[in-house]
Amino acid sequence: MKGHVFVIGLGLIGGSLALCIKQKHPDSTIIGYDINDEQCKLAKMLGVIDEIADTIEAGAVQADLIVISTPVKETEHILELLNELPLKNNVIVTDAGSTKEEIVKKALCLKEKRITFIGGHPMAGSHKSGVTAAKSILFENAFYLLTPQEHIEKDKIDILKEWLSGTKAKFLILSPEEHDYLTGVISHFPHVIAASLVHQAEQTSQDQNLVTRLAAGGFRDITRIASSSPEMWRDISLHNKKVLLTLLERWQTEMEKVVTMLKEENGEEIYNYFFDAKQFRDELPIREKGAIPAFYDLFVDVPDYPGVISEITGYLAEENISITNIRILETRETIYGVLVISFQTEEDRERAAQCIKHYTDYETSIGP
Numbered sequence: 024m025k026g027h028v029f030v031i032g033l034g035l036i037g038g039s040l041a042l043c044i045k046q047k048h049p050d051s052t053i054i055g056y057d058i059n060d061e062q063c064k065l066a067k068m069l070g071v072i073d074e075i076a077d078t079i080e081a082g083a084v085q086a087d088l089i090v091i092s093t094p095v096k097e098t099e100h101i102l103e104l105l106n107e108l109p110l111k112n113n114v115i116v117t118d119a120g121s122t123k124e125e126i127v128k129k130a131l132c133l134k135e136k137r138i139t140f141i142g143g144h145p146m147a148g149s150h151k152s153g154v155t156a157a158k159s160i161l162f163e164n165a166f167y168l169l170t171p172q173e174h175i176e177k178d179k180i181d182i183l184k185e186w187l188s189g190t191k192a193k194f195l196i197l198s199p200e201e202h203d204y205l206t207g208v209i210s211h212f213p214h215v216i217a218a219s220l221v222h223q224a225e226q227t228s229q230d231q232n233l234v235t236r237l238a239a240g241g242f243r244d245i246t247r248i249a250s251s252s253p254e255m256w257r258d259i260s261l262h263n264k265k266v267l268l269t270l271l272e273r274w275q276t277e278m279e280k281v282v283t284m285l286k287e288e289n290g291e292e293i294y295n296y297f298f299d300a301k302q303f304r305d306e307l308p309i310r311e312k313g314a315i316p317a318f319y320d321l322f323v324d325v326p327d328y329p330g331v332i333s334e335i336t337g338y339l340a341e342e343n344i345s346i347t348n349i350r351i352l353e354t355r356e357t358i359y360g361v362l363v364i365s366f367q368t369e370e371d372r373e374r375a376a377q378c379i380k381h382y383t384d385y386e387t388s389i390g391p
């Protein structure tokens with residue numbers, strides 16, 4: 024497709040969407056704006072955008088597609104500003120925010136001017152921020168939720184999907200309310216819990232300095248999302264306050280049940296609590312990319328001797344397979360340890376498993 028695409032907010036998500044759009048539509052012109060000059064310059068330098076707009080107005084008036092990828096409270100202000108501008112009649116405005124109800128409500132002002140707004144949320148990302156973390160494969164196979172209102176014509180939705188087809192994501196249409204409830208359960212609430220687990224460890228570390236060292240492995244992994252941008256999560260929490268409060272209340276009731284089970288030393292109920300959770304979790308699709316992106320981890324049982332990491336990375340390098348992280352899970356009492364290697368894509372992980380099988384006798388698996 025040809026046309027001018029204006030990306031407001033050149034961070035992880037705006038930058039990644041810009042890359043996807045340009046890759047699929049090389050004849051389009053990507054114009055970018057960010058309140059932070061540094062991000063604009065970096066975006067231009069890295070080839071994420073073709074041009075920098077000095078102001079939102081300068082970029083918006085020439086755009087055929089406007090993508091807002093700022094923290095969600097900022098998105099509200101930007102929608103108000105866009106409403107004041109002489110936008111092109113056929114422009115489509117979308118956003119990438121993690122919440123939808125408040126944003127869609129705010130965007131109703133554009134309806135009066137017959138400007139199309141379609142709320143969007145690519146459900147993939149990371150705890151990293153900024154345009155330097157942007158990559159075109161970020162959304163591959165992820166869900167891309169769209170929340171068009173009833174008055175939006177189907178062909179506008181199709182045009183937006185075509186603009187965004189380079190994400191290789193799976194589009195799903197939901198109402199803003201459904202969206203906020205579901206993402207509240209599987210993404211926003213877990214962020215609150217991850218932060219609270221870290222707070223608890225931090226409090227313990229004040230008089231037990233071993234905590235930080237012991238937390239380096241599994242604890243660090245399950246709380247990874249607590250390293251995300253506090254500004255972004257402040258805004259998401261404020262927008263999705265209603266859902267979060269409901270979930271927190273439910274959680275408190277659940278924790279009270281756990282307290283009772285423990286006080287009463289009710290082994291059967293404690294067993295069932297863990298068993299039921301395990302059963303539901305084990306049935307979650309592992310090949311599907313959810314809201315909180317999975318790591319493409321490969322577990323390799325390796326003999327515990329010095330040099331085993333360089334041996335394996337050497338084989339992978341020979342086959343040109345890039346890794347994003349590598350670590351030893353824990354040194355076991357047996358002579359074997361577990362090496363966990365993370366990859367950017369499922370395909371890389373599969374190639375790595377084949378490669379290790381080819382060069383060694385080590386067992387590999389995709390789950391511990």
Ligand SMILES: NC(=O)C1=CN([C@@H]2O[C@H](COP(=O)(O)OP(=O)(O)OC[C@H]3O[C@@H](n4cnc5c(N)ncnc54)[C@H](O)[C@@H]3O)[C@@H](O)[C@H]2O)C=CC1
Pocket residue numbers: 031032033034035036037056057058059062092093094095097119120121122144145146147148149150151152153154252255259
């Ligand atoms: N990080 C993630 O994993 C995901 C984030 N999202 C949503 O995408 C949006 C962007 O998030 P990220 O790219 O991760 O954040 P980021 O922090 O990497 O980028 C946000 C950018 O917006 C800029 N910005 C802030 N206020 C602005 C304004 N008024 N005008 C212009 N630029 C402004 C910032 O300078 C920054 O460069 C957020 O709404 C977030 O909820 C959606 C899916 C995943």
Ligand SMILES: O=C(O)C(=O)Cc1ccc(O)cc1
Pocket residue numbers: 120121145146147148149150151210247248251314315316
């Ligand atoms: O892995 C992580 O850090 C995430 O949780 C990514 C993420 C963040 C925000 C979203 O709205 C969707 C996905």
